[in-house]
Amino acid sequence: KEKFSSLSPAEFFKRNAELVGFSNPTKALYQSVRELVENSLDATDIHLILPNIKLSINRIESEQEIYKITIEDNGIGIPQSVIPNAFARVLYSSKYVIRQSRGMYGLGVKAVVLYSQMYQERPIEVISSTIGSKRIYGFKLKIDINKNEPIIYGRYSIENSANWHGTIVTVYILGDWSKSKQRIYEYIKRTHVITPYADFTFLDPEGKITHLPRITNKMPKPPQEVKPHPYGVDIELIKQIIANMRKKGADVKWFLMNEFQGIGEKTAQELLNMSGINEKKKVERLTEEELSKLTEAMKNYAKFRSPSADALSSIGEELIEIGLRSSFNPEFAVAVTRNPEAYQGHPFIVEAGIAYGGNILPVEEPIVLRYANKIPLIYDEKADVVWKVVSELDWKRYGIDTFPAPLVVMTHICSTKIPYKSAGKESIADVEEIEKELKNGLMEAARRLKLYLSEKKKEESARRK
Amino acid sequence: KEKFSSLSPAEFFKRNAELVGFSNPTKALYQSVRELVENSLDATDIHLILPNIKLSINRIESEQEIYKITIEDNGIGIPQSVIPNAFARVLYSSKYVIRQSRGMYGLGVKAVVLYSQMYQERPIEVISSTIGSKRIYGFKLKIDINKNEPIIYGRYSIENSANWHGTIVTVYILGDWSKSKQRIYEYIKRTHVITPYADFTFLDPEGKITHLPRITNKMPKPPQEVKPHPYGVDIELIKQIIANMRKKGADVKWFLMNEFQGIGEKTAQELLNMSGINEKKKVERLTEEELSKLTEAMKNYAKFRSPSADALSSIGEELIEIGLRSSFNPEFAVAVTRNPEAYQGHPFIVEAGIAYGGNILPVEEPIVLRYANKIPLIYDEKADVVWKVVSELDWKRYGIDTFPAPLVVMTHICSTKIPYKSAGKESIADVEEIEKELKNGLMEAARRLKLYLSEKKKEESARRK
Ligand SMILES: Nc1ncnc2c1ncn2[C@@H]1O[C@H](COP(=O)(O)OP(=O)(O)OP(=O)(O)O)[C@@H](O)[C@H]1O
Ligand SMILES: Nc1ncnc2c1ncn2[C@@H]1O[C@H](COP(=O)(O)OP(=O)(O)OP(=O)(O)O)[C@@H](O)[C@H]1O
Ligand SMILES: [Mg+2]
Numbered sequence: 001k002e003k004f005s006s007l008s009p010a011e012f013f014k015r016n017a018e019l020v021g022f023s024n025p026t027k028a029l030y031q032s033v034r035e036l037v038e039n040s041l042d043a044t045d046i047h048l049i050l051p052n053i054k055l056s057i058n059r060i061e062s063e064q065e066i067y068k069i070t071i072e073d074n075g076i077g078i079p080q081s082v083i084p085n086a087f088a089r090v091l092y093s094s095k096y097v098i099r100q101s102r103g104m105y106g107l108g109v110k111a112v113v114l115y116s117q118m119y120q121e122r123p124i125e126v127i128s129s130t131i132g133s134k135r136i137y138g139f140k141l142k143i144d145i146n147k148n149e150p151i152i153y154g155r156y157s158i159e160n161s162a163n164w165h166g167t168i169v170t171v172y173i174l175g176d177w178s179k180s181k182q183r184i185y186e187y188i189k190r191t192h193v194i195t196p197y198a199d200f201t202f203l204d205p206e207g208k209i210t211h212l213p214r215i216t217n218k219m220p221k222p223p224q225e226v227k228p229h230p231y232g233v234d235i236e237l238i239k240q241i242i243a244n245m246r247k248k249g250a251d252v253k254w255f256l257m258n259e260f261q262g263i264g265e266k267t268a269q270e271l272l273n274m275s276g277i278n279e280k281k282k283v284e285r286l287t288e289e290e291l292s293k294l295t296e297a298m299k300n301y302a303k304f305r306s307p308s309a310d311a312l313s314s315i316g317e318e319l320i321e322i323g324l325r326s327s328f329n330p331e332f333a334v335a336v337t338r339n340p341e342a343y344q345g346h347p348f349i350v351e352a353g354i355a356y357g358g359n360i361l362p363v364e365e366p367i368v369l370r371y372a373n374k375i376p377l378i379y380d381e382k383a384d385v386v387w388k389v390v391s392e393l394d395w396k397r398y399g400i401d402t403f404p405a406p407l408v409v410m411t412h413i414c415s416t417k418i419p420y421k422s423a424g425k426e427s428i429a430d431v432e433e434i435e436k437e438l439k440n441g442l443m444e445a446a447r448r449l450k451l452y453l454s455e456k457k458k459e460e461s462a463r464r465k
Numbered sequence: 466k467e468k469f470s471s472l473s474p475a476e477f478f479k480r481n482a483e484l485v486g487f488s489n490p491t492k493a494l495y496q497s498v499r500e501l502v503e504n505s506l507d508a509t510d511i512h513l514i515l516p517n518i519k520l521s522i523n524r525i526e527s528e529q530e531i532y533k534i535t536i537e538d539n540g541i542g543i544p545q546s547v548i549p550n551a552f553a554r555v556l557y558s559s560k561y562v563i564r565q566s567r568g569m570y571g572l573g574v575k576a577v578v579l580y581s582q583m584y585q586e587r588p589i590e591v592i593s594s595t596i597g598s599k600r601i602y603g604f605k606l607k608i609d610i611n612k613n614e615p616i617i618y619g620r621y622s623i624e625n626s627a628n629w630h631g632t633i634v635t636v637y638i639l640g641d642w643s644k645s646k647q648r649i650y651e652y653i654k655r656t657h658v659i660t661p662y663a664d665f666t667f668l669d670p671e672g673k674i675t676h677l678p679r680i681t682n683k684m685p686k687p688p689q690e691v692k693p694h695p696y697g698v699d700i701e702l703i704k705q706i707i708a709n710m711r712k713k714g715a716d717v718k719w720f721l722m723n724e725f726q727g728i729g730e731k732t733a734q735e736l737l738n739m740s741g742i743n744e745k746k747k748v749e750r751l752t753e754e755e756l757s758k759l760t761e762a763m764k765n766y767a768k769f770r771s772p773s774a775d776a777l778s779s780i781g782e783e784l785i786e787i788g789l790r791s792s793f794n795p796e797f798a799v800a801v802t803r804n805p806e807a808y809q810g811h812p813f814i815v816e817a818g819i820a821y822g823g824n825i826l827p828v829e830e831p832i833v834l835r836y837a838n839k840i841p842l843i844y845d846e847k848a849d850v851v852w853k854v855v856s857e858l859d860w861k862r863y864g865i866d867t868f869p870a871p872l873v874v875m876t877h878i879c880s881t882k883i884p885y886k887s888a889g890k891e892s893i894a895d896v897e898e899i900e901k902e903l904k905n906g907l908m909e910a911a912r913r914l915k916l917y918l919s920e921k922k923k924e925e926s927a928r929r930k
């Protein structure tokens with residue numbers, strides 16, 4: 001009587017497109033732009049390439065609001081053998097590794113393609129060439145939603161005579177430019193402010209061209225892939241690491257010392273004693289109960305050093321302060337980059353910035369600019385843990401007696417895993433460790449504001465005498 | 466250099482367990498209880514069975530906080546051939562049909578099993594018998610996370626001599642009872658308040674037994690499965706309906722008149738004229754472009770009647786008011802059930818209740834009790850569209866001059882698709898049509914409060930004379 005059925009991941013995220021940010025045409029146009037831009041930036045700055053990104057949005061139908069979005073980057077490109085899966089297989093990604101990147105789910109561009117297929121019939125077009133490749137490859141693709149597989153509508157290759165590398169993506173989606181416009185411009189500008197080594201060109205549907213030029217050639221140190229940290233383990237993760245090991249027949253002591261960060265010989269022995277496991281036991285022969293004991297030991301062992309911050313790449317105090325000054329022309333600006341911390345085995349860094357006065361108009365509530373892994377977050381502000389922390393701060397203690405006040409607050413959280421509230425990547429869940437660091441970072445910046453405001457008061461009362 | 470890989474849906478939701486409500490052991494214990502209770506209620510009241518639900522949570526390990534959760538219901542049971550998939554295959558469900566139910570994603574109980582496997586090694590146990598079945602079937606299951614398939618650790622069947630029907634689920638998870646306790650009790654009590662035809666027994670880890678007895682035998686009219694509404698279509702949905710059609714070789718006119726609600730002969734012809742499609746054309750032979758034109762025609766045709774409310778099952782004004790009175794002992798209570806509306810082809814009904822004074826203590830902000838498809842929502846209040854509407858209401862206009870005030874507001878949204886912000890089902894996205902109806906429903910209830918408060922004022926000033 002009840003009808004049982006299963007869904008492919010493509011069917012699931014198409015039916016529930018709001019779970020990946022595609023709730024309506026206005027949001028869809030914004031989400032498409034941000035997913036494409038984030039893929040292009042991951043393909044460049046993580047690999048120490050100065051990003052050149054060209055984005056255009058053109059309206060191509062008069063009856064329906066169908067927009068053609070084209071984005072071109074000079075990134076590392078995508079090998080032709082994986083292009084179909086990268087763009088047309090949901091839950092397929094090169095970012096399932098332990099390293100900070102903007103992407104993390106293997107969903108982003110596929111959600112754009114799914115939405116594209118809902119209201120118009122043109123396939124997505126991808127042109128790409130990897131560094132040093134002799135040929136440039138082109139594909140026209142759709143997603144077979146029932147099977148979660150690519151359908152190749154066309155493919156070709158041409159000689160790469162100019163030694164180009166990068167990716168060009170063209171996709172057609174139902175949108176609403178007039179309602180999305182403001183947030184799309186905000187997204188691009190706020191991205192450029194913290195990515196001043198990137199060159200952006202944007203052609204909008206009204207024909208307006210915006211060029212945000214490269215301001216510096218200095219690039220941040222790229223994040224490195226790291227091994228899992230013991231505090232981040234669970235039984236199923238250990239099973240997966242064992243299944244993926246290249247070395248066969250390894251004993252459990254070798255496994256602990258080589259597949260995880262921060263486990264030396266002495267620590268490995270201690271963990272095995274705690275779990276009652278013989279150090280010579282082959283790791284593929286561990287029983288369910290032994291895996292459970294080992295997981296428990298790793299979670300409870302108190303003396304691991306913190307997870308490595310090599311996997312992270314912060315914005316930096318200098319860049320944040322420059323960005324605040326250039327955006328707002330304030331009378332005061334400060335930025336704080338905290339030391340690395342961790343939650344559930346994932347390292348993270350909180351950065352906070354404050355700008356005050358000058359050209360900032362007084363506002364009822366602080367203007368809050370949230371960032372996560374170098375992505376500007378624009379929707380769902382009130383749901384974000386950052387908003388909770390900013391609104392719970394007692395600004396009186398830092399010299400802001402009343403609101404309205406000319407105050408801008410910027411926050412950046414970077415991590416090997418950002419705990420977003422949903423796969424649309426709009427707001428961050430309130431993880432205790434992150435909330436605590438946000439509070440400490442904001443208070444540290446606010447104390448510098450307090451110092452400035454009290455100095456300013458002294459000067460003003462001195463001047464009056 | 467970049468490592469490409471794919472994830473099964475089980476791997477994806479295990480890695481990102483916070484996307485399905487499992488962010489930490491405290492939340493996990495709560496989420497496990499609510500996913501199990503919601504499955505038991507869907508298996509009973511949708512099928513006109515008076516629900517008897519027995520829930521127990523016992524702590525079974527002293528070093529780690531492992532809890533054994535057992536739930537038993539007298540519902541329709543699950544056929545033995547699908548039990549393994551129902552509990553151990555992510556994205557498998559009987560609720561992928563167009564009919565109001567608490568479940569909707571095919572994820573809920575699987576998320577419990579995934580989390581269960583992360584920190585302890587016992588499989589989930591399921592015992593079930595469908596109505597009239599001669600045998601009762603038992604399984605011990607785990608999820609093969611890499612393949613997204615069940616692993617059957619054990620199976621058996623016994624004779625069903627007592628003609629029992631229902632389901633018993635036992636699962637072991639890492640939790641934190643002291644931190645979850647309050648919200649778990651709130652969830653159960655708030656569920657019983659709007660489901661007074663259900664009998665709940667709850668044994669908690671401290672040995673306390675709570676019995677919430679059946680208060681009435683009167684059950685709401687169950688929701689019925691309906692056909693898709695034209696306003697809810699898109700190209701891929703039409704393709705899917707065509708692929709699933711039993712009747713082969715149907716022409717497109719038959720297809721429109723029989724596979725959708727609200728399309729008669731005249732309307733079908735109009736749609737085909739708008740799309741330039743011959744009425745005799747076989748539906749499997751429609752081109753991509755014709756499917757696109759047909760979708761556009763259905764979205765733009767202005768004369769469809771509203772989506773059928775047969776698929777819905779509201780709580781009802783009487784039950785809401787009784788619930789408010791029994792929970793709060795107020796001096797005033799009112800409930801409003803609005804007429805059905807629709808968003809994106811999905812019908813929905815908003816219900817609103819207000820309670821004031823009496824035993825309600827004055828509060829700084831109204832106490833807001835949110836419900837969706839008869840589920841109490843407890844987390845993420847500030848992210849919910851309901852909170853936005855309640856806080857934007859000008860309570861002064863309705864006789865509440867200042868806060869603190871003794872005010873409770875209840876809202877219920879029921880629909881064939883609740884637009885949750887995430888698959889953890891904690892808060893509702895701000896869909897314009899729903900926001901508008903919430904506002905209208907609350908204002909309608911608030912006007913009755915205003916009337917009561919002004920009458921009360923008159924009586925009080927009359928008494929003083
Ligand atoms: N412009 C690009 N240049 C190079 N590689 C790209 C580009 N766009 C996409 N890719 C590749 O395709 C993969 C899939 O992209 P997709 O956006 O679906 O997922 P993701 O970026 O890994 O994660 P998320 O869902 O969080 O965005 C990426 O992991 C990347 O390897
Ligand atoms: N107690 C139960 N009695 C009868 N059927 C059940 C019970 N528990 C689960 N099922 C069946 O197993 C299926 C899967 O349950 P699961 O909780 O994973 O998904 P769902 O309830 O369909 O959706 P959601 O993810 O929103 O909870 C259900 O659709 C239902 O058919
Ligand atoms: Mg991406």
Ligand SMILES: [Mg+2]
Binds near residue numbers: 500503569
């Ligand atoms: Mg369920």
